[in-house]
Amino acid sequence: MNAKIVKLPWFENLLNLTVLALLALICAFPIVHTLALSFSSASAAAGGRVTIWPVEFTTQAYRFVLDNPAFIRSFGISLLRVVVGVPINMILTILVAYPLSRSSTEFRARGFFAWFFLITVLFSGGLIPWYMVIRQTGLIDRFWALIIPGALPVLNTILLANFFRGIPKELEEAAAMDGAGHWTILVRVLLPLSLPILATLTLFVAVGHWNSWFDGLILMNAPAKYPLQSYLQTVVINPDPRMLTERDLALLQLISNRTTRAAQIFIAMVPILIVYPFLQRYFTTGIKLGSVKG
């Protein structure tokens, strides 16, 4: 579309580019700085000599963190959470999106079920009743507490149902002529045509699982069961002295607390950075479907 765009006068153009470059710098700086800190020596970090480049390069902080069984364990729990949680999220999303995408003549209770699910987005019992129900169902301190209560991402379901509805009806009708039932239409006709949006939603729920911290924090009593972000919350953000072992206390004095914090934060970011190129690729698709319906 550039052809029909008149160019800005050169000074305005320069200003525009400068401001955008500055904004990008402001976004990148805290992350780059954290990375630089994590590879710097304790004395350089404490002396405020680190900005965007490691000073007195060392991997000591990473060795300390990766030697910590509690950190490794919580990293493992987070990975497991993604591996187990994402397929469950996606299967339920698809199974609910299909009936909701039917016309109300084809599925007479469609309106009822659409509201049945939507109401839970609009209104909730609040934190305490939610917690009590999870306790009543025996999930406290169990890994499944991180998976089951949020297993149906309702908004994603609505997105997918809307997407299904946008697929030309003729394809389904042709399949139905050949005797295909609902399951066949869903699996053989709709799903193959929905791969990009399914990829988008998969990435989004994966990031969501990886980033969740609050449920782990309040649903797990034993810190040994914390996923990584809950672990970081208690170790890096709100350090609880009871959480530190004697080994930690002794070692922390050897290397700067600050560089270890940076290393832990950076390790927690790595999975996001790995999937980021894919996230970006599907980003526009996802957003266009989500916020700005045509």
Added chain:
Amino acid sequence: MSSKRKIWREIPLYTMLAPAVVLVLVYGYAPMVGIVMAFQRVLPGRGIFGSPWVGLDNFAFIVSMPNILQVLWNTVRIAGLKAVAGVVVPVAVALMLNNVTSQAFKRTVQTVIYLPHFLSWVILAGIFVDILSPSEGVVNLLLRQVGLRPIYFLGDDKIFPWTMVGTDIWKTFGFGAIVYLAALTDIDPTLYEAAVVDGASRRQQTRHVTLPGIAGTIIMLSTLSLGNILNAGFDQIFNLYSPIVYRTGDIIDTLVYRIGIVNYQYGVATAVGLFKSVVSLLLIGLAYKLAAKWADYRVF
């Protein structure tokens, strides 16, 4: 088709829905039943069936709390400021990106500014607590080098709300910008061509074609954010606040957390939560009505 055969044909649809329906009944609707705790003095171990009813005592207690109005005001203030900045900044950035002719530059900037959207507030709090620290944080070191006094971004209750707004914008503006940028690409290209024929400058194009083209999206998103006026951002504030900034930084959600999860006053915490849910629901209802009216928006 006869009604019997119709039901037959619908059975697979019910099968598909069944697991999710059970799940939502338990974890979505059962907590709504738990709201009755707002009218009980919840005793440990007795649950919602054994605890005594206390009528509106919990609500009376909330109203008598000395800081309740302050917390309510903090919530609305922080959420309101975020909502305003959350429209202005992304729209401005989207318009600026739209003016960029070099695709490589545009893509690079976009790549960098969306990234924070995908990082959790735990990670970001870890980063911000470090760089905003008055003693060793890099931001204050830079300020000192320019000869300014250090700013207590997270420790001064006059500054704390602004730190929340600023860091929230930092995290979300890139994502917001792409939403508006997506809306920009839907604008009919012939409008630009017509403007060129009429001799419009770049700035006039922006004013008379681009802005009106995304006005619908702007109105829709700002209206919908009305429903969030009691959501000042629990994840962010919980990870960045401390007792020294409670005066301006404590919000409804953090208060509920401390009353309920820390102090085990389930009845009171549920009552505060109920107040929030009801007000939010009313606002969401209003927002959707307005959005439907002004921007022709529908959920389904």
